[in-house]
Amino acid sequence: MKPAICVLALLALSAPAQAKDITIGFAIAKSGWMEAYDTPAATAAKIRIDEINAAGGLLGRKIAVVEADTRTDRAGAAKAGLDLLDQGAQMMIVSCDYDFGAPAALVAEGEAMISFFLCAEDVKAGIQGVGPLSFSSSVLAPVQGATMAEWAHARREARAAYVLEDTFIEYNKGICTGFEWMFPQLEGAAIVGRDSFKNDDASIAAQITRIKSLGDEPDVIMLCSVMPGAAAAVRQIRAAGIDSLILNGSAVDGSYWLDATPGLSDFVLPVQGSIHGDDPRAEVEAFNRAYEAKTGARPASQYAYPGYVLIDLWAKAVERAGTVEGAAVTAELEKMSDEPTAFGPRSFSSELHHQNTALMQIVEISDGKPARIDEWRISQPVPLDVLMGK
Amino acid sequence: MSLQLVFDALSLGGIYAIAALGIALIFGVMNLVNFAHGQFIACSVFALILPSADAVATMGLGALPAPLLIAAILAFGAGLAVAAEALVFRPLRNASPVALMVASFALGILLQNILLVAYGGRPKAVSLWPQLGSPVQVLSAQVPLLQLLVIGAVALILAGLALMLKRARVGLEMRAAAEDFDMARMLGVRANGVISGAFALSGALAAVVALVLVTQTGVADVRMGGQIMLVAFIATVVGGMGSLAGAVAAGLALGAASALLQAFLPVEARPFRDAFLYGLVILVLLFRPQGLFASVGAKPRV
Numbered sequence: 001m002k003p004a005i006c007v008l009a010l011l012a013l014s015a016p017a018q019a020k021d022i023t024i025g026f027a028i029a030k031s032g033w034m035e036a037y038d039t040p041a042a043t044a045a046k047i048r049i050d051e052i053n054a055a056g057g058l059l060g061r062k063i064a065v066v067e068a069d070t071r072t073d074r075a076g077a078a079k080a081g082l083d084l085l086d087q088g089a090q091m092m093i094v095s096c097d098y099d100f101g102a103p104a105a106l107v108a109e110g111e112a113m114i115s116f117f118l119c120a121e122d123v124k125a126g127i128q129g130v131g132p133l134s135f136s137s138s139v140l141a142p143v144q145g146a147t148m149a150e151w152a153h154a155r156r157e158a159r160a161a162y163v164l165e166d167t168f169i170e171y172n173k174g175i176c177t178g179f180e181w182m183f184p185q186l187e188g189a190a191i192v193g194r195d196s197f198k199n200d201d202a203s204i205a206a207q208i209t210r211i212k213s214l215g216d217e218p219d220v221i222m223l224c225s226v227m228p229g230a231a232a233a234v235r236q237i238r239a240a241g242i243d244s245l246i247l248n249g250s251a252v253d254g255s256y257w258l259d260a261t262p263g264l265s266d267f268v269l270p271v272q273g274s275i276h277g278d279d280p281r282a283e284v285e286a287f288n289r290a291y292e293a294k295t296g297a298r299p300a301s302q303y304a305y306p307g308y309v310l311i312d313l314w315a316k317a318v319e320r321a322g323t324v325e326g327a328a329v330t331a332e333l334e335k336m337s338d339e340p341t342a343f344g345p346r347s348f349s350s351e352l353h354h355q356n357t358a359l360m361q362i363v364e365i366s367d368g369k370p371a372r373i374d375e376w377r378i379s380q381p382v383p384l385d386v387l388m389g390k
Numbered sequence: 391m392s393l394q395l396v397f398d399a400l401s402l403g404g405i406y407a408i409a410a411l412g413i414a415l416i417f418g419v420m421n422l423v424n425f426a427h428g429q430f431i432a433c434s435v436f437a438l439i440l441p442s443a444d445a446v447a448t449m450g451l452g453a454l455p456a457p458l459l460i461a462a463i464l465a466f467g468a469g470l471a472v473a474a475e476a477l478v479f480r481p482l483r484n485a486s487p488v489a490l491m492v493a494s495f496a497l498g499i500l501l502q503n504i505l506l507v508a509y510g511g512r513p514k515a516v517s518l519w520p521q522l523g524s525p526v527q528v529l530s531a532q533v534p535l536l537q538l539l540v541i542g543a544v545a546l547i548l549a550g551l552a553l554m555l556k557r558a559r560v561g562l563e564m565r566a567a568a569e570d571f572d573m574a575r576m577l578g579v580r581a582n583g584v585i586s587g588a589f590a591l592s593g594a595l596a597a598v599v600a601l602v603l604v605t606q607t608g609v610a611d612v613r614m615g616g617q618i619m620l621v622a623f624i625a626t627v628v629g630g631m632g633s634l635a636g637a638v639a640a641g642l643a644l645g646a647a648s649a650l651l652q653a654f655l656p657v658e659a660r661p662f663r664d665a666f667l668y669g670l671v672i673l674v675l676l677f678r679p680q681g682l683f684a685s686v687g688a689k690p691r692v
Contacts, residue, residue, distance in 0.1 A: 033511035033612060072511075167661045196661045197652075200617040202405050203606055205398035205537065206652035212394075212532070228513035228614065232607030239534055241525055256446050259515035260608030300512070 021064040022057075022324055024049070024311075025089025027080040027104035028118065032072025037096045040299055041118040041307030045093060047290050048311035058315050059322065070095055074103050081107030090324045091314065093118060096303065098125040098170065105130045112326045114333075116314060119306040121250075122170045123387045126353035133326045135333065135353040137310040137346060138303075139272060139360065141174025141249060142181065142382045145224065147270045147360050148247040149182035151376040152220050153189055156245055160192045162211060162218035164233065166225035168199035173389070175224035175249040181386045182378065183222075192218055199229030208240045218244050226251040231260040238264065253363065254301035255370055263368050270360035271302040272309075273343045274372040279361060283342035309341045313348075357381040394531040395653055401537040403645025404544035405602055407638045409622035410629065411551070412595035414637035417626060418568035419588040422479065422490045426498035428619030429505075430474075430593055434467045434600035435610045436505055438518065443510035447610065452518055463601055464594045471593025472586055479589075480582075505612045513611040518604050540602050547598065548638060551591075555634070560587050568632055621645075628674055630681030640682060644671075 026045075028038040049063045057063065066087040068080035077095060081104030084092060092108035094101035096119040108115035109131040117125040117136040121144070125136045152158035161183055165176045183189050193214060197204045211218070221244045225233055230252050237246065238261050245266045253271050258264060273284040275298060287308060292298045299305075316339070317332035318324055333353075338345035344359040362374040409427070416424045438452035438459075451462050478497050482490055522536040555561035560583070566574040567584045575581050599618060604610060622637075625644050629636025647670060651663045659666070674682070 031506075033506065036511035165661075194657050196657075196663075198617075198664070200614065202603060202618060203398070203402050205401060205534075206395070206649045209394045209398055209653070228607065228609035228611040231513070231515060231609045235520075235608040236534075236606065239520070239524060239536075240532070256512065257515045257609065259447070259517045262517050262520050 021062045022059070022318075023064045023066055023088045023090050025081075025084030025087065025092045026065060026067040027070055027077060027084055027092060027094045027101075027107075028067070029072045029095055029100065030067070030069040032070075034070070034072040034095055034097065034100055037303060038118055040301070040304040041096060042093070043295055044287070044291065044299075044304040044307035045118070045311045047287070047294060048308045048315070052311070052315055058318055059324075063315075070100060070104065072100060074100060077101065078103035078107060080104055085111060089113070091115070091329075093307075093310070096120060098122045098129065101125065102130055105134050109133055114314065114324075114326045114329055116310045118310070119303045121354075122174060123352070123354055124170075127351070128388065133330055135310070135314075135348065136306070137313055137355075138306040139250070139355045139358040140178075140382065140387060141171050142178030142387055143356060143358055143378065144249040144270050144360070145175040145178030145180075145222065146182035146378050146382055147178075147358075147362075147376050148175075148222065148249075148268065149179045149189075150186065150378050151270070151362055151374070152245065152247060152268070153183070153186040155374065156220070158219040158245065159188050160190060160216065160218045161220045161222055162214070162244070163191055163194045163222045164207065164211075164224070165194070165196045166199050166223075166229050166233070167196050168229060169226065171249070171251060172224040172226060176222065177386060177389060178382055179222045179224070179247075181382065197225075197229070197233065199225065201229070201232075204233055204236050208236060208242070211237075211242060212240065217242060220245045220247055223248045227257055231257040234264065234267065235261045250302055250360075253303070256300055258365065258368050258370070261368075265366045265368075267365040269363050270376070271363050271372075272305045272358070272360065273302055274361050274363060275299045275302060276363070276370055276372060278372045280372075280375075281342065287342060305343050309343055309346065312341050313339065313346060351384060352387075354387075356384075356387065393529055394533070395649065397528070397531055397533045397537050397541070398653075399646035399649040400642075401540045401645075402649050403642035404540050405599060405618065406621050406625055406645040407641030408544060408547065408595050408602075409599050409618045410625035410637040410641035411548075411634060412592040412599070413619075413622050414626045414629070414632065414634050415564075415588045415592045415595075418632045418634065419564060419571065419585050420479070420483070420490070421487050421571075422494060423487075423623065423626075424592070425491065425494040425619065425623075426474065426501060427592070427596055427622065428615035428617075429498040429501035430467060430470055430596035431600045431603070431615035431618060432505060432610075432612060433470055433501055434463055434597040435516070435604050435614060436509055436612075437463060437466045438516055438604065439509075439514060439610060441508040447514035447516055449516070452516060456519070460601065463597045467593040467595075467597025467600065468590040469593070471589040471596070474593075475586060475589040480585075483581075502612055509610075509612065511612065513609050515608060516604050516610045517608055518601070520608070522605055536602070536605055543598070543602075547595070551634075560584070564588060568634075624668070624671055628671055628681055630683040633681065633683040636681055636683030 029035045068083040070077040070080045092115040094104040105115040115134045119138045120136040121141040166172045317329045320332045321328040359377045364373045439447040440450040525532040563579045625641040626637045629640035
């Protein structure tokens, strides 16, 4: 009897994707400009999948991965989703960005299958946009803006804030929305001016002239922007001699852009975990090392982390539901309230498949060097009507 | 405030004028709207750094001392444009303008994808001459040194180009070709020489825009150049297709209008700045469909 079991076990190990495996489909950009953002989070997801498989799998079955390239294209994303259905995907992981992930997520939704955005931070990447089976494990953009508002008020005595919004993508709008909701509620705090620019503006000289024409330099400038416009704006603001504390969202995490403004100081952002080796939680650094072992380099930004977290949460929900079937797993996910993960607690509800509050690590850049200096969780969750931009 | 605004407007308009000139030069000699011009700009920016998909950029040409660096990047831009002409546009010389335009689109996409393969999709930081950002007091205005340099360089380039077009033989040939290409050829103007010359100039102008952009913003991104290319193309249309002076004037005007709209629109309307800008463009075209300074060749002669 024993040799037979051994043979069976060997067969199970050697066969790559058996019919009884649980199959996760990745509809992500493997080419085009989104690739730089999707690959780290997808790699992180696969690290968690490997860990689960090494620990005996999920519901006693191995997790297999199938992939399709969206080519950073909306139509390509829908096609990738359909392609993954043909390959037997039972759960769909889609591109980081709402616009590029939603077409594949809608394919999954149509098949009553769960979809997770790799790192979307727009409330539409969930119930409100795709449908009741769609999730994101990242932290909503307005939470990042609100975190910056409350932290700067409490820790840096920020009272006068200037809001500079890049109109390029919804994410930027979300950051500013969260900041503008939280900051005026705080004692003695006021927003003294607002302006907007476009991410690819060749120059923001007119916007800077407006800031300089204020009587007093604002305590903080809430810059709601992403690369490359954010780096360009910071360079021009500092070059003009404006020394206010600059706040931004998580999107500018990573040190790769810091050469754009040599010796940058007084720049603060919130992150889900620190890539700089100084996160107080041992699990975060353990992940950074696992990522380095798998790819040869540490994560370039915090946007690898949500990939790891989403597999973690989904796998827990599958274990509890005893099935991968969409509705049952969704019910288990929606029961999660402050569910512990390596990167802080996560919650889902039947109204919201996103984080409307989160423990965030605060990273400050001083003399061109980023370091984690603090952590902060906003005193109240961002209400749904603010998230919806009402 | 007002003098400050004049500098803001002039420096942005100057960049647009140089880019528009690059497009108008090529349109003048071969009726081609070169939609790859934006990618010429992007390629010239990336030529500063070594190809690699790493997150942190390593300077390549960008590590050279300033005079050598400027010469090298201008030569790179010119070389790229000349190569594009020889490999892509010369075989299509007798094709319809639409086919040429589509070819330029295809070339642009090809160049962008080459950049993606060589450098990856993530924007990179390139700190070129950060000291140029420091502000200088000019009367009542505080102007970044770079803005002054841009305004000065634009004036110099325009003066040099005007002189070349008026005095030098190749300039004369270019003007003749812009006026009536077939006639010019019959009168002994060598088509290949003039067209290559126009492409080389256009590529060098793209490199100038690239240097200004990267010094201003400190970043290299594969998608950069696209927005400037669009504005520059609109400037050539507003200026009158084929008119070099028109392209420069319209480029300056668009930049100035953009800076003024940013300064004077109410905060709620500011995100729609470009809608106002292009609304103005439509208004101009309604009254002068042939553009502000239409060249003689552009008018139909019956």
